[in-house]
Amino acid sequence: MSDLEQFRTQTRAWLEENCPQAMRTPMNRETDACWGGRNWVFQNDDQKLWLERMAAKGWTAPSWPKQYGGAGLSRAEDKVLQQEMKSIGARPALLSFGIWMLGPALLKFGSEEQKMRYLPEICRGEIRWCQGYSEPNAGSDLAALATKCEDISDSGGDHFLVNGSKVWTSYADQADWIFCLVRTDNTGKKHHGISFVLFDMESEGVTTKPIKLISGRSPFCETFFEDVKVPKENLVGERDKGWNIAKYLLTHEREMIGDSGNLKPLAQMVAEMGVTPDAALQAKITEVSIDEWAFAQTMSRMLAEAKAGASLGAKSSFLKYYGTELNKRRYEVMMDAAGYDGLEWESDRSNDGQLARLWLRTKGNSIEGGTSEVQLNIIAKHILELPNTA
């Protein structure tokens, strides 16, 4: 038996023994997903137990090094773990911007001290993070961000002072800490003078205000900073050079948002709705299905082509663009399939308009994390090497 096969056998046995039955059912309600954090109220004992067991195993962040709370799994082993979890319908033990976003940035740019301080508690789901990137006047043009971060050591302080505001901050109202892009210098070009800092959302001067979306939900917030004191050791990487970290994270985020590899195929989603497609609907489903298949295969090919662990660079913009537009198409067809039933907004029958709300939510996929237009610009500029427009 190969090492990988052995790993699979062991993993299967461990999951069988340790994944509570209640954590093997589909996640239907928002509280079914565990986000952790200081204020997290576990839905039940099983959710808590599942997180503790997975964290102890290092499997909430399987590919991270062991000393930081991960399990040091190879990409292949990580994939096996995901497959085995999927095959028993296991829920992820923890959803976490700390794992998806901050962790990769700290692993690459953080000091040893920062890694030891923040990564293990992320893996254990003890601290919930949010991302402070966009500002009202810095959306697609993110580098125009203006949240001011002043070094006040001249006046005897040992900290920075942060003033400004962020928008589209996911779950800022529920997060414990924020990783935040701030402006430490505005005398040069806009990409210079950006820094990457971490601070506690309970710091004095931080306020959040949820934004109601067209789906009726409020996953995003406006976040305001007024004279927020940030200890100097919370600066990640070099001062004024935070744009490199931001770019790295954006690339990472794009790959993640574009990753539809784990999505249930449209044909299956429609079948589970109990709909028998007529010829016209079947044609629409098939058209999307072909692209679902080709996109998933393309993503595998690109990942295989990239050197192990290397970033896809500008190709991540392709994945982000195509993956999110494809997801929008999937939900349009699902709405077509559901017909009048899918238009109900408040009823038990429709699970409180679940499909309609998800359909509306997907409209943001091609906006958040860099709009489709921004991705196409990156493709045109960096892959096609077309000249800049005047």
Next chain:
Amino acid sequence: MGLLLTDDEKMLQESAEGFFADKSPVSQLRALRDDCDANGYSKELWAEMAEMGFTGVLVSEENGGFDMGFMAAGLVAEQMGRNLSASPFLSTSVLAATALKHAGDDVAAKMLPQIVSGNMTVSLAVDEGAKHNPDGIEMTANPSGNGFKLSGKKSMVVDGHVADQVIVAAQTESGLTLFVVPADASGLDTERTIMVDSRNAARMNFEDVEVTGEQVLGEVGKGAEILTAVLNAGRAVLAAEMLGASSHVFEATNEYLKERKQFGKIIGEFQALQHRLAHLYCELELARTAVYAALTALDKNPKSAGPFVSMAKAKLGSVAKLAALEAVQLHGGMGMTDELDIGLYLKRIRVAQELLGDASFHMYQINK
């Protein structure tokens, strides 16, 4: 083809434009939604629409109406679409008023004047499943005494929960038949359904609902022909509403591209975005033509208007969707907020796409 508006039609268009912008802007729908209004529309607005003569636009003069025709009805609906105005206009003044033209003199004389005065709301109950399918009606009307007993389920009955009367399509031994049933009839159970567009709809369950021969609309077994005429009227007027809604989001997006700054520029300076909006402009011009052609065809000869109506509903099904999706995307994150009205238009357009047949349904009709 009368694609240019006559002076009378232009006058009507202008008065409808001012009326709905003034009396029923989008904020009204928002308030109805946020207050969980029991009626789902403003009764004051409906009364004022009656004063304006909009309620009786398709009703003959002998029944107290103004007999202005389908183009006029479409022009009114277009303005309602621009403002997302909620009212029983489509259900009562278009679908029911068209159906009642085929009713006996007594029924027509009893109901139509009340529709014109705004004192009666009437729904049309056709669909039973998740998609528009007037050829698949299974509800039964079994003979009972001198009349029938109706049994079955209806879905997506627009304004069903606020209707005084319901026009129901059911199968008799001799074929499809339309019946006029009081909403409070024994055995009729109505459940309001809250929809994504915050507009009125209901599910209805008929269990041995007794009707007499006098409640038959037209003749027993001859309902299919009437129903087609009624549905076509509704489809064309709904397409006009979609035209208004998509024109509005197009204009709002055009304005936004002139305001929003990124990368030190007005984003409307970016040629890629200019082309997106220019393309939408072209599609909307075709959409307008298709809608006016359908309304004109109905005014000339309803019997041969079917393909024009289906072309219009299919075209608007795709163009209105494009307009709504482009509006959200080009407004960026703001387009995703409930604070802006764009989302309300996206939702209404989605419902209007489905209602009375989506683009696929109507493409099939054209090829049938």
